[in-house]
Structure formats: structure tokens, C-alpha cells
Amino acid sequence: MxxxxxxxxxxxxxxxxxxxxxxxxxxxxxxxxxxxxxxxxxxxxxxxxxxxxxxxxxxxxxxxxxxxxxxxxxxxxxxxxxxxxSPGLGEPLMLHRQYVRHCGKIMEVTYTDEDAVQRELKGRLLRVSLSEESRPHIVIMPEKNRKKGSTPNREEVTLYLDQVNRAVPLAQL
Known part of the structure; x- marks a missing residue:
């Protein structure tokens, strides 16, 4: 049914x-x-x-x-x-196509790295590539680490969508 x-x-x-x-x-x-x-x-x-x-x-x-x-x-x-x-704010993205609409927004992404370790990343979604010629991926700029005395990683991070376990757009204040 x-x-x-x-x-x-x-x-x-x-x-x-x-x-x-x-x-x-x-x-x-x-x-x-x-x-x-x-x-x-x-x-x-x-x-x-x-x-x-x-x-x-x-x-x-x-x-x-x-x-x-x-x-x-x-x-x-x-x-x-x-x-x-429509999916509400804070709902995980379910389709690759949904990433396009969230370009420029802050996201919280849980992914599996090359060593099969699950990691979390919070940052701004900069670019989305859903091209059939290449492996679909997103590019995220990590947010600044707010802990005093730590050096933030401020390099763009490319994640292939088959690595992403969960991606949630966050409210921007």
C-alpha cells in the first residue's frame, strides 16, 4: 500500500x-x-x-x-x-539533493573518515557537487573552536556523501 x-x-x-x-x-x-x-x-x-x-x-x-x-x-x-x-529545522537531510538548498548554512555532520572512525564536524556548508562525473561531495568550513588556548582547524573539509552518516542544518542566530 x-x-x-x-x-x-x-x-x-x-x-x-x-x-x-x-x-x-x-x-x-x-x-x-x-x-x-x-x-x-x-x-x-x-x-x-x-x-x-x-x-x-x-x-x-x-x-x-x-x-x-x-x-x-x-x-x-x-x-x-x-x-x-517540509522537513523541519534540525531534521537530518535524507536526499543528496537537499544539500544544495542549505549552501551557506551551518551544519552538524557526522561522518566516517578514511580510517573507519566516526567523527563530527560543525561548520558552514560552502559547496555541493552532485555531478555524475565525480563522486558526490560537500565542502565545509569548520567553525572556530571556542575553547581558550586551542588552535582551530580553519581549512576547508571535503566530505564525500557516501561518508556522511547524518547531516543536520542548524538554526542561525
Whole structure:
């Protein structure tokens, strides 16, 4: 059922060119609860940030599609709730494409180095390369170490995305 709903969401997104939903892409989809009280949670993002009207448009189109497809409606149940939203601040990035939108922002990254040691890095995301010709990677400028008497490492760090275990954009004050 979840794959069938995912396929429907992708169909709606693919057909959104020239509409209020244009530009959004699927990040994650979860179907929760029993059939009598089903909850469908959809996370979408956009390269320039998701707008509320995009979420509302996608939610309406998905509801219309589910209600018009008797087979799918029988799977989901007639009493269902749809939530379409964007990943919140502090949520880990799930797709490589999401890094592009966070260029210039502070991130906390957990990665595995060449020696298979897990490390953490906090810094500003400077560049993202998702080119198919080279291994996808990001470049981060580490934040200054605030400990008194320590010498901060202020060289750019390149991390290949297959090394990254978790990357979380942080609030900037």
C-alpha cells in the first residue's frame, strides 16, 4: 500500500509543472495507523524552500486522487488524514539533493573518515557537487573552536556523501 501511495504522490509531483506544486520533490512518506484511522505523512522539499501553498496544493491533489481511486481507497480506508509538510529545522537531510538548498548554512555532520572512525564536524556548508562525473561531495568550513588556548582547524573539509552518516542544518542566530 505504501508503494502504491508513493507512486501516486510521485505522479502528482511529476504533473505539477506550471501549478502551485511545481518544484517540490518527495523526501519521505509514511503511512501510519489502522485502516479506520490512517495517517499519511508526506515530506516534500524544494530547491528554494517549500512554500505552504505547495504543501496545500499537493495535499488537495493527493486527497482527490485517493478518493477517486476505489481500489486505493479500499486499501487506505475512508477515514484518513493527509499531512504534507517540509522537513523541519534540525531534521537530518535524507536526499543528496537537499544539500544544495542549505549552501551557506551551518551544519552538524557526522561522518566516517578514511580510517573507519566516526567523527563530527560543525561548520558552514560552502559547496555541493552532485555531478555524475565525480563522486558526490560537500565542502565545509569548520567553525572556530571556542575553547581558550586551542588552535582551530580553519581549512576547508571535503566530505564525500557516501561518508556522511547524518547531516543536520542548524538554526542561525
Amino acid at each position: 505504501q508503494e502504491r501511495i508513493r507512486s501516486s504522490v510521485l505522479q502528482i509531483i511529476d504533473g505539477s509543472a506550471g501549478t502551485r506544486g511545481e518544484g517540490a520533490y518527495l523526501v519521505d512518506l509514511k503511512v501510519k495507523g489502522p485502516q479506520r484511522a490512517r495517517k499519511i505523512e508526506i515530506l516534500v522539499d524544494d530547491d528554494s524552500g517549500v512554500r505552504i501553498d505547495q504543501c496545500a496544493w499537493l495535499s488537495r491533489r493527493l486527497r482527490e486522487l485517493l478518493e477517486s481511486d476505489e481500489e486505493l481507497l479500499a486499501l487506505v480506508g475512508e477515514d484518513f488524514e493527509i499531512t504534507v509538510s
